[in-house]
Structure formats: C-alpha cells, structure tokens
Amino acid sequence: RPRQKPYKLHADKGYDYRRCRAHLSRRGILVRIARRGVESSERLGRHRWVVERTHSWLAGFGKLRIRFERRLDTHYALLKLAFSLICL
Numbered sequence: 001r002p003r004q005k006p007y008k009l010h011a012d013k014g015y016d017y018r019r020c021r022a023h024l025s026r027r028g029i030l031v032r033i034a035r036r037g038v039e040s041s042e043r044l045g046r047h048r049w050v051v052e053r054t055h056s057w058l059a060g061f062g063k064l065r066i067r068f069e070r071r072l073d074t075h076y077a078l079l080k081l082a083f084s085l086i087c088l
Contacts, residue, residue, distance in 0.1 A: 008032055057086050 008030040011020075016036045024031045058064050061082045069075040 005029060054086075058082055 005027060006029055009024055009032060011033045013034045013036045015033050021031050021033065058079075061078075064075075064078060064082055069078065
C-alpha cells in the first residue's frame with residue numbers, strides 16, 4: 001500500500017516552533033499545534049494518544065527504560081513480559 005501524507009497534524013505545545021509549522025505548511029499538511037502561552041492545555045491536551053500512553057506505561061518498567069541487556073532475545077522477552085502485564 002503506498003504511503004499517504006496525513007491531512008492534519010495535532011500536537012501539543014512542545015512542537016510550537018516556527019520551523020515545525022513551516023515544514024508542515026510546505027508539505028501541505030494542516031497544522032493544529034497549541035501555542036505556548038496562548039492556548040490552554042484543555043483544548044488540545046484533552047486526549048492522550050495511544051502511543052504516548054503506551055510509552056509512559058513501558059517507562060514504569062525500569063529494565064526497559066534503559067536497555068541494560070546485551071542480548072536482543074533477553075530484551076525482547078522482557079518487553080513481551082511488560083506488555084503482558086500491561087494487558088492483564
């Protein structure tokens with residue numbers, strides 16, 4: 001399936017930079033970024049996106065926050081265990 005560019009981008013105040021807005025505008029993507037000091041966080045920050053929420057859950061597992069395991073299979077097993085605990 002060919003890749004498609006998004007129609008609109010929603011972002012929080014951390015992405016409120018002129019270069020971010022200019023880059024998205026050049027690509028023809030509508031920008032919906034909260035402005036620092038102007039808009040309240042209640043309008044754009046109402047929903048916590050699935051990816052951000054999952055990363056915050058995984059950050060609760062100390063071994064996964066910083067990868068100490070040298071072997072990939074051990075790290076992958078710990079990752080599967082963490083996801084199993086999150087789903088449980």
